[in-house]
Amino acid sequence: MVASEPPISGQPASLAAQAFRPGETGGSQLGADWFLARPNLGVLIDALRADGRTVVGPRVVDGAITYAEIESADDLPIGVGDEQAPGHYRLVERGDRRAFDYTVGPLSPKRWTFPSPLSLNVGTRDGRDVTFERVATETPRLAFIGVRACELAALGIHDRVMLGGPYTDEDYRTRRQGALVIAVNCSTSSSTCFCTSMGTGPAARGGYDLALTELDEGFVVRIGSPAGADLLARLPVRAADGDQRASAAEAVAAVAKRIGDPVPSAGLHDRLMAQFDSPQWAKIAERCLSCANCTMVCPTCFCNTVIQQSALDGSTSTSERIWDSCFTAGFARVAGGNFRSRPRDRYRQWLTHKFATWVDQFGSFGCVGCGRCITWCPVGIDVRAELLAIAPPLTPGREPAAPRPVAAAPGWYVSGRVVSVRQETSDVTTLTVGDVDDAFLAGQPGQFAMLDLPSFPQLPISISRFGRDTVDFTIRAAGPATAALTALGPRDEVGLRGPLGTSWPIERAMGHDVVIVTGGIGLAPLRPLIDSLVAQRDQFDAIRLYYGARTPSDQLYQEELRGWGARGDIDVQLTVDRADDAWTGPVGVVTHLFDRATWDGSRSVAFVCGPERMMEATVDALEARDLAPDRIFVTLERHMQCGIGLCGHCQIGRLFVCRDGPVFALAQLGDIFGREGI
Amino acid sequence: MPTVAARPRLRVGIVKMASCDGCQLTLLDLEDELLPLAERFEIVEFPEASSVRSAGPYDVLLVEGSISTPDQATEIVELRKQAKRLVTIGACANHGGIQALRNWSDHDAFRAAVYAHPEYVASLAQSVPVSELVTVDAELNGCPISPDQLRELLVSVSVGRRPQIREESVCLACKRRSVVCVMVSQGIPCLGPVTQSGCGALCPRFGRGCYGCYGPKEQANAVSLARAFAWTGRQDAEVARLFAGFTGWSGTFRSVAAAYGGPPGVIPYAVPAEPKGGPDDARD
Structure with a gap:
């Protein structure tokens, strides 16, 4: 069997640097860190242009930060970022001075190293004779600036595909040899990124001439090749100081941490190859448009075809090479039939090539985790989710809940460190907290933690996501303590105790339809449930999510809502109490979203979280649809303090909400639910 | 073997049914290639460009427009008999065209609303593609068609191969x-x-x-x-x-x-349903 985790990055390091440019100068500076002040970025670009190079860098074009020819630093996307989700891309104006705070756009260096169309030859037929004349194409001397680690890996893959075998692509060689590569380490990421899983980023590990890491005041520059050293020698740089080097390293490390490991790649080759008959292929084909966008934006897809244009008299014909795609019907067609006649066949071909057979052919995955195929799929098919569904990791999901940690006892707070902060709405913030106790990572969707910021009251906050080594808390700034929590920034610490309470009984829903009804910030404790449902999507029948918010801008997790909806296998319905000008969806209470729906409640399991009034109305509506009380799960909110049923604050009837809840089956609550004054 | 240029010229006709003439005019858009074209093809029927008329037979007959009247339905059957190769050109001929919007509505109600004497207006209840009435050998799509694809079609006929027209998105x-x-x-x-x-x-x-x-x-x-x-x-x-x-x-x-409820503004009647099934069910 082949290596399942082939080293993908690093290796071409030096195809560009050494094989192509065996220069002698500057070698001693390889790997050293320098600092280029922000105003001098233009000097770098001017120097490249002065060498007669065509400089290709990031530029805002038609609503996206894409690669284009640039003439000066003013052409860079200064102060502009992007928001990406499955099937979704928008520019975001930040207004700062940063030039590289975006993630990859629709084009990659492939556009220049492997162009389409490329003129090949002109064939002429004269009587019995035929002659062919190669069309000479001008290959510009290129310099790329802004190339990300995933793109360096993609270039490395193309090097192996087009130069590493017994036959080589000479046009590619010419373009590639002449190109200078200025990489940029990622200091931001998108929801679609998964370079960490593919082992390619976010830090550039080779294959560049210079690599920049952007700080507010300028750029830490690392030399990757003699040509890079030569270039740097012409720039006004000084040695980077310790703080600058540390800030640069921290920024990139934070990106790695944020992305996590969405598609564990261990054993992926074999796992995938064992799933040729998975029913999931047909399910994907229900959504897949076979439009080929994924392959067109992919920085490693290299399939191409030759088209010809003949003169009217048939005497001459001109050949051009253009990008082709395994998603087109003609791709595997021969006289008499088509080997991959169905879209499901084509999707399987593509996915198994990228993640399995590519390994057999070229010694690495054909995917670098850039996420372009996810963002630019018009219907938002997420290759990560499909891989998890088709070929789940060898140790799927989390272990069952660990024994209750001793650390749950009041007073046993341990500190976690805020890794990142995300403003969800005007008054709701999500803290991603790392360095947490292992007990947290074994927590279950629906559980909560007590948060302690010394000098503020301790607060019960539900866990809104389990990362690989982080947990999220989504908090509405409603009073001083919550305001203090939401004011925390990266690297601030906070005290944690937990995880506490009961969780959503996901296993009860397996093999059934799932209905999730929620309002406002009630979506927060449901998000890890939805994450789990998505990770094991084939264990459930229909999944329906109904979410109401006060206004469109009060919706939490908007990118994810879009992403879930775009999957096509989750019915996501949104409503608001008050619309704004841009809102075209329904207005009204959340139960109206399924008033006229035709689904069968008796096949469903419901998870409900929101204000108690909203939950009461929802429970009435669900019961009217024949959902039994033992299949409706609600969360109750009470004043929870000790979190382990020992302080009495949250007692209702025979139950402690903190210990016996906060997730309850409706049947368990009996007539407590909805009764005033309990 | 004689070179292609030495072969006899092919007889080409261009006719229209219910359409705007834009697709036919694409032939004239070939501009620089019209002279070489004339060496390979004899255009015997092209009322849009020439008063010279011919009833056929045709080596290639390009048909523009949808079938929208009883006369057209009769005419296309006769034309088919005269054509060695019948090629439909454009969205009207291939798919019914924008005028097929009327197919969604009650035809008689429309006629009565528009014309003082609807009984004088001979039109079919539906505007349909040519292929619903006769066999079609090739289709060029578009509104209007692409000059490049028209050119490729003519070249393929001239050279004697299948047209290389990509069917991708x-x-x-x-x-x-x-x-x-x-x-x-x-x-x-x-x-x-x-x-x-x-x-x-x-x-x-x-x-x-x-x-x-x-x-x-x-x-x-x-x-x-x-x-x-x-x-x-x-x-x-x-x-x-x-x-x-x-x-x-x-x-x-x-x-x-x-x-999704049909196009807005229709005068409803029962629209014939298409057979169920997604694209993945049909094999290519």
Whole structure:
């Protein structure tokens, strides 16, 4: 069997640097860190242009930060970022001075190293004779600036595909040899990124001439090749100081941490190859448009075809090479039939090539985790989710809940460190907290933690996501303590105790339809449930999510809502109490979203979280649809303090909400639910 | 073997049914190639360009327009008998055209609303593609057709091979031209992913969504695209209107338009349903 985790990055390091440019100068500076002040970025670009190079860098074009020819630093996307989700891309104006705070756009260096169309030859037929004349194409001397680690890996893959075998692509060689590569380490990421899983980023590990890491005041520059050293020698740089080097390293490390490991790649080759008959292929084909966008934006897809244009008299014909795609019907067609006649066949071909057979052919995955195929799929098919569904990791999901940690006892707070902060709405913030106790990572969707910021009251906050080594808390700034929590920034610490309470009984829903009804910030404790449902999507029948918010801008997790909806296998319905000008969806209470729906409640399991009034109305509506009380799960909110049923604050009837809840089956609550004054 | 240029010229006719004449004029758009064209082809019937008429027979007959009147229905059957190869050109001839919007409504009610003496107006209840009445040897899509594809068709006939016309989606044309996807980056509904290429991604290049005038691509999954439109906030009526455009009477687009309530403004009657089943059920 082949290596399942082939080293993908690093290796071409030096195809560009050494094989192509065996220069002698500057070698001693390889790997050293320098600092280029922000105003001098233009000097770098001017120097490249002065060498007669065509400089290709990031530029805002038609609503996206894409690669284009640039003439000066003013052409860079200064102060502009992007928001990406499955099937979704928008520019975001930040207004700062940063030039590289975006993630990859629709084009990659492939556009220049492997162009389409490329003129090949002109064939002429004269009587019995035929002659062919190669069309000479001008290959510009290129310099790329802004190339990300995933793109360096993609270039490395193309090097192996087009130069590493017994036959080589000479046009590619010419373009590639002449190109200078200025990489940029990622200091931001998108929801679609998964370079960490593919082992390619976010830090550039080779294959560049210079690599920049952007700080507010300028750029830490690392030399990757003699040509890079030569270039740097012409720039006004000084040695980077310790703080600058540390800030640069921290920024990139934070990106790695944020992305996590969405598609564990261990054993992926074999796992995938064992799933040729998975029913999931047909399910994907229900959504897949076979439009080929994924392959067109992919920085490693290299399939191409030759088209010809003949003169009217048939005497001459001109050949051009253009990008082709395994998603087109003609791709595997021969006289008499088509080997991959169905879209499901084509999707399987593509996915198994990228993640399995590519390994057999070229010694690495054909995917670098850039996420372009996810963002630019018009219907938002997420290759990560499909891989998890088709070929789940060898140790799927989390272990069952660990024994209750001793650390749950009041007073046993341990500190976690805020890794990142995300403003969800005007008054709701999500803290991603790392360095947490292992007990947290074994927590279950629906559980909560007590948060302690010394000098503020301790607060019960539900866990809104389990990362690989982080947990999220989504908090509405409603009073001083919550305001203090939401004011925390990266690297601030906070005290944690937990995880506490009961969780959503996901296993009860397996093999059934799932209905999730929620309002406002009630979506927060449901998000890890939805994450789990998505990770094991084939264990459930229909999944329906109904979410109401006060206004469109009060919706939490908007990118994810879009992403879930775009999957096509989750019915996501949104409503608001008050619309704004841009809102075209329904207005009204959340139960109206399924008033006229035709689904069968008796096949469903419901998870409900929101204000108690909203939950009461929802429970009435669900019961009217024949959902039994033992299949409706609600969360109750009470004043929870000790979190382990020992302080009495949250007692209702025979139950402690903190210990016996906060997730309850409706049947368990009996007539407590909805009764005033309990 | 004689060179192609030495063979006898092929007799070409260009006729129209219910249409705007734009596709026929594409032949004249070949401009620089008209003279070489005349060496290979004898254009014997082209009322738009010449008063010289011929009843056939034709080596190649290009038919523009949909079948919309009883006379056209008779005429096309006669023309078929005269044509060695019959090639339909454009959205009207291939898919019924924009005039097929009337197919969604009660024909008699329309006629009565528009004409003082509807009994004088001889028209069929539905505007239909030529292929519903006679066998078609090849189709050139578009509204209007592409000069490049027309040229390729004529070359293929002249050289004696199959026309090389790609049946892929418009998206490939966008991506090869570095056009940023208007649907993903701006939320503009675009039929490009389910529409056959040939136009060079004309509308997306100018920041518009594709109108689908080349008709459904092979195995077009219009159901999934419609769902994505609905998801990005489009109301049902808008989804139906998008699919019920120039090629809206093609089977795939029609069934989606119907599923979203049909195009706005129809005078309802029962629309014949398309057979069920997605693109993945049919083998290529």
